[in-house]
Amino acid sequence: MTSATGQLVLVRGTVTATKDRMESVRVDRKTGYGNIRTTPELWLRDEGGTEHRYSGDLFGAAQPGHDVAVVIKRTSGRPVAFANFTSNWVQDAKELKTSTSISSILGGAVVAAIVLALPGLFVWGALAEPFGLQDAAFTGTGFQIYAVVLLVSAFIGMNAWAKGYRERTDALKAEIDSLLVAAQAENV
Numbered sequence: 286m287t288s289a290t291g292q293l294v295l296v297r298g299t300v301t302a303t304k305d306r307m308e309s310v311r312v313d314r315k316t317g318y319g320n321i322r323t324t325p326e327l328w329l330r331d332e333g334g335t336e337h338r339y340s341g342d343l344f345g346a347a348q349p350g351h352d353v354a355v356v357i358k359r360t361s362g363r364p365v366a367f368a369n370f371t372s373n374w375v376q377d378a379k380e381l382k383t384s385t386s387i388s389s390i391l392g393g394a395v396v397a398a399i400v401l402a403l404p405g406l407f408v409w410g411a412l413a414e415p416f417g418l419q420d421a422a423f424t425g426t427g428f429q430i431y432a433v434v435l436l437v438s439a440f441i442g443m444n445a446w447a448k449g450y451r452e453r454t455d456a457l458k459a460e461i462d463s464l465l466v467a468a469q470a471e472n473v
Contacts, residue, residue, distance in 0.1 A: 293365070293457075295464040297354040298331035300347045329353060343367035343376050354468050356461050366461045370469065377461070381454050385447040394440040398432075405435055 304326050312319040327344040329337050339355050341364050347353055348371075356366040368375045409431050413422035421427050 291460060292359050293356050293460050293464060294359050295354050295356050295468055296329070296331060296337055297352070297468050298329040298337065300327060300349050300351045300353055301330050301336065302328040302349060303344065303347050327353075327355070329355070339364050341378070343378060346372065346374055346376075354465060356464055365457065366465070368465050368468075375465065377458065381458060383450065383454075385451050390443045390447050391440065394436060394443045397439040397443060398435045401439065402435060405431070409434075 305324065311322075324340050325342065325344040325347075326338065326340045327347050329339075331337065337355070339357075343355075343364055344367060346369055347367075351369055351371040353370065354368045355364050356368075357364050363378075365378045365381065366375065410419060410422055413419045413427075418427075422431070
């Protein structure tokens with residue numbers, strides 16, 4: 286079964302195969318220890334008999350024969366949610382789990398302020414000149430005021446981004462939930 290809403294498509298079917306696709310292998314020459322990076326891969330057959338292949342971290346709990354649904358973005362084809370109806374388990378993609386707490390926003394604002402500090406000095410000097418404050422702009426007090434203005438501006442910007450992100454992800458999660466509920470209701 287394939288159903289779609291605004292920006293999402295749900296593909297439901299039976300898992301035909303699961304495996305881990307090897308992405309990379311790193312071996313330390315001195316110690317001989319290695320690191321293998323793999324990505325779970327899912328093959329499912331929909332009601333029409335069409336095989337679909339998806340890969341990503343969402344599919345680790347899928348087993349052959351399970352009744353599952355994959356929710357993908359219509360534009361990119363990237364999976365954003367996975368539902369295993371056999372085990373009654375749903376998982377969202379990492380992009381829907383980004384933290385927007387005050388502490389993460391503040392941390393992001395500090396990083397943004399550090400990155401913008403040097404280019405911001407040119408703007409700070411240019412803004413001080415029309416007011417006749419160019420001599421005071423680069424004094425100890427001027428730098429303190431600059432640091433506070435930079436941090437507050439970065440925090441306001443990060444907070445606005447986080448609010449928009451929360452609104453977009455909440456709308457996306459609601460759309461995912463409505464698709465999954467409709468898919469579950471069709472097969473009851």
